[in-house]
Amino acid sequence: MTPETLAEKVLSATREAFEALGLDAAVLPVQTAVERPRDPKHGDYASNIALQTAKKAGTNPRALAEKITEILAATDGVAKVDIAGPGFLNISLDAAAAGEIAGKVVAAGDSYGTNNSMEGVYANLEFVSANPTGPIHAGGTRWAAMGDALARVMRASGAKLTSEYYVNDAGAQIDHFANSLLARAKGEPTPENGYVGAYIDEIAADVLKARPDALTAPEPIEVFRTVGLELMLNDIKQTLADFGTHFDVFFSEKGLHDRGEIDTAVQRLTDLGHVYEADGAVWLRTTEFGDDKDRVLKNSRGAWTYFASDCAYYLDKRERGFEKLVFMLGADHHGYVGRMQAISRAFGDEPGTMEILIGQFVNLLKNGEPIRLSKRAGNMITLNDVVEAVGVDAARYALTRYSADSMIDLDIDLWTKHGNENPVYYVQYAHSRTHGVLRTARDRGLQLGDGYDASLLDKPQESDLLKALAEFPAVVATAAELREPHRVARYAEELAGAWHRFQNSDSQIVQRVGEEPGPVNVARLWLTESSRIVLVNALGMLGVSAPERM
RNA sequence: GCCUCCGUAGCUCAGCUGGAUAGAGCACCGGACUUCUAAUCCGAUGGUCGCAGGUUCGAAUCCUGCCGGGGGCGCCA
Incomplete structure (x- = not known):
């Protein structure tokens, strides 16, 4: 049961x-x-x-x-x-009723843990969205791991979800980026407000490789802008792919401008009566919807602000049919929550249509001290730095096992240890031990067969393990509903512990050499197989590998 | 000043949509390998849940105030 x-x-x-x-x-x-x-x-x-x-x-x-x-x-x-x-x-x-769960797990296999708590919810989840002017930093890395895990958890709970990355490829930051590339290509110092770091030199060189005429073209800056942006974005996409983070959509801000969607959105807001002009600028009356102050849509120089793009982007998502818009932002952006929510309300949407999750910062620690310098990006820690330091599995796990509300000090020494002080090893090792048992079972001819006597699983370690297995779907559902994927990681640790205790108890899972397998061995094999399945599924939701041998 | 996150065992953190004697890992101490992986397990030690009020049958959990720490408060993106 x-x-x-x-x-x-x-x-x-x-x-x-x-x-x-x-x-x-x-x-x-x-x-x-x-x-x-x-x-x-x-x-x-x-x-x-x-x-x-x-x-x-x-x-x-x-x-x-x-x-x-x-x-x-x-x-x-x-x-x-x-x-x-x-x-x-x-x-x-009674033991038989409790033991049924192993049969359910084995029957469900990969799909065990899925549930219908978010059935029919059509959602868009936006995360990372780092500017394409540099590599993904440590905070973005946290979102890359956590957002991806949340996407998996929400999908497993029945949500129809699109994961999305907003590419800020319009505006002044891109100008600074292009200027920086051009300057470095010419061997000049980085201009004011420019970007520095080895990656700028690399990309500048790569632009020249792709377009040897770049410096002599009619408008060199345009070549560096277009080609440089493409190279940087490809680099980001590759980094994310290597990290195991998948995005369904990379959405271009420039596209919003090109398609005239900003004008459309502002017109819509104007028709709704929320727009006014003052001091030579065009404003959205966000204070009517709980914001601290009104926000500028078009500045006095006649240019759309980033905020205007946000309005258009919001409208675009809604018109693509999404009913639930989830954003994951860093703590440095928490000041944007008020104006973002105001956009949603200004378009007439119900509270709760837009949901903004704020994540605290990440420090990379070596010998107890934060690391501040990156080889490639200068004064910031990048996703690649994190992966280089601890590997993809440990990085993803370390970044998903904590609540988004708490700051993470990611200790390189801890996360590279091979022992149970390192949670990712603890869980992965539990999984690999299930394979050890299954290999032995295979060698000795023990098989699951058509069924088993669940009432034989009555030892405390066995019933604890059964109860842990039974919890998984509810854990996934709660993680999805509360947008807290760290619950899955904590659960995986609990399950791994229950498995290790079962394994170390005096229960012989597989029969001894030369013995005929008894019904109790079969029952324990079912317990082993279902533990393997749930550990795989839990690690899978975190995007962490489940090695068969370690 | 305002907003926001955090404050739970020596350390790192769970638990927080109110429930029983507040949990895990590490560290420290004592045990368990002729065995399917000891990268594991068992036991012991360790707490005025930052402080003070309030709500109620019941508060680590909800509310208010205070203290301490992180972050944020542009016609920047």
């Missing part, structure tokens, strides 16, 4: 209890969940439904709990129900 099924049974038992006691069933929640108590004395699962509903229904929790218990205890697969404390229900499953 899965926790979800049990929760449904708890709810229906409660409904029956309400009826029997003549209480108003309107106070019952639509859904409830059971939790795994820390203390094994509290059974396999616990429910607080009596506590939550008794007061609203005008009765006392214990009396209600007793009635629920009476009904629930008669349910198939439920071994025992105890009332504890003020009215908790402590539920124990």
Whole structure:
């Protein structure tokens, strides 16, 4: 029995209890969940439904709990129900019911963990979106890992999701970039507001390689702008691909200008009555929608601002049909939340249509000290620096196992260790141990067969592992709903621990050499195979590899 | 000044859409390899959940204030 099924049974038992006691069933929640108590004395699962509903229904929790218990205890697969404390229900499953989960996992295979909590949600997830004027920095690296994991988790929960990278290929920053390239190509010093770093020299050289006439062309700056941008963007795309981060769409800001979408968007906002002129500029009245101050759409020199592009981009996404627009921004951009939300509201959308996630910074630590310098990019740490320091798997894992709200100090020494102090090794090693067992099983002729006797899995380490396996779909659903992929990483560590403990318990999984396999060996093989599947699926959602041998 | 994130074991952090005696890894101490990977496991030690109020049957979790630290507050992108 899965926790979800049990929760449904708890709810229906409660409904029956309400009826029997003549209480108003309107106070019952639509859904409830059971939790795994820390203390094994509290059974396999616990429910607080009596506590939550008794007061609203005008009765006392214990009396209600007793009635629920009476009904629930008669349910198939439920071994025992105890009332504890003020009215908790402590539920124990019989071993067979608990053991069913391994069969479900094996049957579901790769798809185990998918759920329908976000079924039908048509969402756009924008992340990284680093300016194509330089490599992706450490903060962007965090989003590359976390955004990609979130995309996977949301898709696994049924969302129809497009991952998107906004390319700021218009505006003054690109001019500075092109000027910097041109200057370096001519051997001149970097102009004011220009970009520095070895990568600028590299790209300048590559532009000259691609276009030997670049310096003698009618407008050299245009050659450097166009070719340089393309080279930089390709470099970023390649870096992301090597990192395992996939984007469905790279969306060009310049395209918004070229297609006249900015005029369209501003016209739309004007028609809605939110635009006015003052001090020679054109403004959007964002203060009407909770922003601190109004924002300029077109400056007094007659140029569209970046903010105007944002409006057009928002409208573009909405017209492509997305109902939920999620943005991941760095902490340095948190000041943009107010004006961004105002865009959504100004176009008349409901609160919640736009969702902005803010992620804190990342420091790369060596010997306890932050690293500030990058070989290629000068005064910033890049994605490639992080990967070079710890590898793709450790980098992705390290960047996804923490809440976006907390700052990350990524300690190179820790994340390159081969031991259980390094969480990524701990989880990957658990997975590779499942393969070790499966190899041995194969060698000795032990097979899963058509089924197994789930009631044989009754040791504490076995039932703990079963309960951990059963949790996965709910973890994925919660991670998707709360946009917190780190929950999957923490879960993977918990599962890996449960697996290691099972493996190290005195349970012989495979029969000894020369022995005939018994039904208990078969049952444990099912447990092993389902652990392998869930570890693979969990690591897969984080974009971390699952090696078969280490 | 305003906004925002953080403050939980010696360290790094989970837990926060209110639930039972607050958890994990590391570090420290003591154990377990004739065995499917010991890159593992078991046990012990370790806490006024920054401080003070409030909400309630119940607060690490929600609200208010304060303290300490990170970041942000342009007709820049």
